[in-house]
Amino acid sequence: MAEMENSYSGAPSAVQGSVCAALVSAGLGCFVLGLTDVLADASQAMNKAFNIYNPTGALSGETTLAVVLWLVSWFVLERMWTARAPKLGAALGAALAMLLLGLALTFPPIVDVLTGH
Amino acid sequence: MQTTFRSLVTSIHGLLFGSLFLIAIAATVLELLRQQVMVRPAELTPLGRFFERAAYIKMAAFGWIAVLLGTYVIYPWYRAKPPAGANLADYPRSLLLSSPNTAAWHSFGMEWKEHAGWIAPIVATMLAVVMIRHAAALRVDKRLGRAVLTFACAGLLATAVAGFFGAMLDKTAPVVGGATYTVMGGHHG
Numbered sequence: 001m002a003e004m005e006n007s008y009s010g011a012p013s014a015v016q017g018s019v020c021a022a023l024v025s026a027g028l029g030c031f032v033l034g035l036t037d038v039l040a041d042a043s044q045a046m047n048k049a050f051n052i053y054n055p056t057g058a059l060s061g062e063t064t065l066a067v068v069l070w071l072v073s074w075f076v077l078e079r080m081w082t083a084r085a086p087k088l089g090a091a092l093g094a095a096l097a098m099l100l101l102g103l104a105l106t107f108p109p110i111v112d113v114l115t116g117h
Numbered sequence: 118m119q120t121t122f123r124s125l126v127t128s129i130h131g132l133l134f135g136s137l138f139l140i141a142i143a144a145t146v147l148e149l150l151r152q153q154v155m156v157r158p159a160e161l162t163p164l165g166r167f168f169e170r171a172a173y174i175k176m177a178a179f180g181w182i183a184v185l186l187g188t189y190v191i192y193p194w195y196r197a198k199p200p201a202g203a204n205l206a207d208y209p210r211s212l213l214l215s216s217p218n219t220a221a222w223h224s225f226g227m228e229w230k231e232h233a234g235w236i237a238p239i240v241a242t243m244l245a246v247v248m249i250r251h252a253a254a255l256r257v258d259k260r261l262g263r264a265v266l267t268f269a270c271a272g273l274l275a276t277a278v279a280g281f282f283g284a285m286l287d288k289t290a291p292v293v294g295g296a297t298y299t300v301m302g303g304h305h306g
Contacts, residue, residue, distance in 0.1 A: 015254040019247055019261050026243040026268060030236050037232045055193030063188065063235050070239055092264045099271050106232035108225050 017081030020091040025077055027098030029070025034105025036062035042115040118303060122295030123194055130191055131283045134183035139276050141176035142237065145244055146273050149255070149266040158256040169252075173245035180238035180276075187234065187283075194292050195227070209290035222289050226282040234279035240272030 039046040040058040050061030081091075104110050111117075120128075152158075161169060199208040205215055213223040247255070247265055255262045 012254070015251050016258070016261065019251055019254065019265070022243045022247050023264055023268060026239055029239045030271075033232060033235055033239075053189070055197075056188055057196065059188060059192065059231055062232070066235065067239070074243075088260060092260065095264065096267055099268060102236065103233070103271060103275070106229060106236070108228045111228070 013085040014082045016088060017083075017085035018078060020086055020088065020095070021074060021077035021081045023095035024091055024098075025070055025074035027095035027102070028073050029066050030102030031098035031105075032069050032102070033062065033066040034102040036065055038105050038111055038114050041111050041117070118301040119297055119299050121293050121297050123191075123292050125298070126186070127191055127287060127292045130183055130186040131280070131287065134179050134186065135276075135280055135283065138176065138179035138183050138237070138241070139273075139280055141172065141179060142241055142244075142269065142273050142276055145173070145176060145241075145248070146266070146269045148248075149262060149269050152256050152262055153259060153266065155256070158253070170249050173248050177238065177242045177245040180241040184234055184238050187279075188231070191292055192231065194294065195286075207294050209286070209292055212290045213286075219289055222282075222286055226286055230279045230282040230286070233275045236275040237272050237279065240268050240275070244269055244272065 036046075036050060040050050040062055041047070047058045050058035050065070052064060053060035105114075194209075196210045197208055199205060199211050205212040210223055210227070213219045213227075244265065251261075255265060
């Protein structure tokens with residue numbers, strides 16, 4: 001371990017790719033969560049479409065879609081990027097941008113502005 | 118000392134799993150922060166690694182239990198529509214919306230909590246996997262460590278939002294109902 005840690009200034013390419021896959025897919029999951037919140041608020045049709053479990057309402061479909069896309073994208077990116085790591089700066093930038101957008105899109109005053117409520 | 122079934126489940130959701138999750142994700146933020154400022158990476162014994170891994174797995178599990186219990190068990194009780202003439206105290210969403218003084222607890226607090234809360238277990242699961250599989254790489258590659266730390270801070274923020282509004286909503290319009298349990302008798306005066 002000590003030898004490995006002294007031998008390079010960054011993580012090996014496969015490890016970098018794996019961490020980037022985890023971060024980008026988590027960012028995507030958060031972004032989809034925020035986006036579906038806005039869509040369900042903006043349109044009655046979307047709200048109905050997301051309602052896959054009536055007692056919980058549209059939240060059931062919004063969160064299910066976000067979780068499914070997060071896990072599928074994680075699996076796909078992990079396979080792609082452990083074979084060939086992405087550009088680190090671009091991947092981390094995309095992951096953080098999606099995370100912050102996702103957080104912002106769950107904030108009710110921003111949702112109200114975007115949906116005109 | 119009495120409680121109701123719904124009140125008990127709400128306490129298990131927030132006070133037990135929610136609180137444990139908040140502590141766990143806060144500890145993970147501190148660990149990632151510590152890794153950023155360490156001069157020399159610390160080596161753990163095999164037992165130490167076992168406890169560390171168990172802590173990350175428990176963090177993710179607490180997050181999922183709290184959010185699933187909240188979304189699929191408690192939220193339907195919270196948002197149920199009252200029949201005509203019903204006592205609104207049994208219908209928290211309707212109770213909050215019935216007065217302009219409390220409506221924002223739902224339109225702002227609950228609306229934010231129900232979505233932001235889901236960010237936390239997604240982030241916590243990612244953290245658990247990355248911290249277990251690539252702990253050494255995160256200590257060496259500070260850029261990766263900082264990116265993971267940013268996600269952990271977002272997860273902590275989302276948990277704090279969910280926890281704060283969960284507690285305040287339960288003070289303002291508690292979820293009650295179902296079977297009543299008497300835990301202990303008491304004396305008047």
